[in-house]
Amino acid sequence: MLKQAGSPDKTISPVRLDKWLWAARFFKTRSLAAEEIGRGRVQVNEQVAKASRELKLGDLLKFRQGVVEREVRVCGLSxxxxxxxxxxxxxxxxxxxxxxxxxxxxxxxxxxxxxQSITQGRPTKQDRRKLADWDRWSATSDRD
Incomplete structure (x- = not known):
């Protein structure tokens, strides 16, 4: 049994990696956490981990949350x-x-x-014709 950080009188059993990532609110669902782990995108102590890996206090986790690369140390288990x-x-x-x-x-x-700089949305057909600086009906090249 491990003691949870912040409450010396409570003991808690080891926690699976996917469950801890979900409980620590890094992923919205446990299945999303397990999916990221399954793709090899989560490391525990600089080793690619499985979802069933049991975490201990002090473990160092590296993972990506969206476009942000995160590195966290486990201080508590839940x-x-x-x-x-x-x-x-x-x-x-x-x-x-x-x-x-x-x-x-x-x-x-x-x-x-x-x-986000486009304020009026997609250009109309007329706008596209104004943007294109070429004579679309001419088959010859008179622009020399």
Missing amino acids: HVRGPAPQAQALYEETPDSVALREKLSEARRLAPEPA
Whole structure:
């Protein structure tokens, strides 16, 4: 039996990796967590892990959550998915991971998605004809 971080009187049995990722609110469902693990995208202590791997306090996890690469240390174990503050107490993100996440966030903020600059949506047929600077009805090339 392992003791849960933050509560010295409670003991808790080991937790499967997929269940812990779900309980720590990194993935919305346990099956999504298991799918990412099955694809080899989750590492425990720098080794590719299986969903059934039992976590211990102090284990280092590396995984991708969307476009963000995360690296967290296990600080607590839980079999149930609780509120966000309780889930955040289960892990501690490494300083390198926090710095990288903030750097990527700043890069996304400074370089917005090009599609978001289109204000009027898709161009009409008339707009496309104005954009195209060529005579579509002429078979000869008179533009020399």
